[in-house]
Amino acid sequence: MPASRYVPMMVEMSLYDASGIVAFYLVVSACLRILLWPTIPANVMIYLAVALLGAAAIEFVAVHVLHEWAYLPSMPAVFGIGVLPLVQLPLTGLASIVLARRFSSLP
Incomplete structure (x- = not known):
């Protein structure tokens, strides 16, 4: 695939990922009833659970319902x-939250 097609596609997918991370963060904020929730282990576990469920739903619909893409046989799969x-979306989301907190004035 030429870069002229690949790069715009990767930018688009990155924007979807960023939107998902923000949405998952806001779901946790709504559950905890605080926008800037502390990154204590209990809250991080809630975020990871929400993000994992969201990622699973997105992947399942994209692969098995919409047939947007398929996995190679070498891809390890669960269900x-x-x-x-x-695991990519929850982990990059958590890294984004931790880095944003580190480089901001938030505790």
Whole structure:
């Protein structure tokens, strides 16, 4: 695939990922009833659970309902969902939250 097609596609997918991370953060904020929730272990676990469920739903619909893409046989899968895409969104979201807190004035 030429870069002229690949790069715009990757930018689009990155924007979807960023939107998902923000949405998952806001779901946790609504559950905790505080926008800038502290990154204590209990809250982080809630975030990871929300993000994991969201990622699983997104992957399942994209792969098995909409047939947007397919996994290669070498992709490890759990219940028909690729393991790496499943954990990528929660982990990059958590890294984003931690880095944003570190570089801001928030505790």
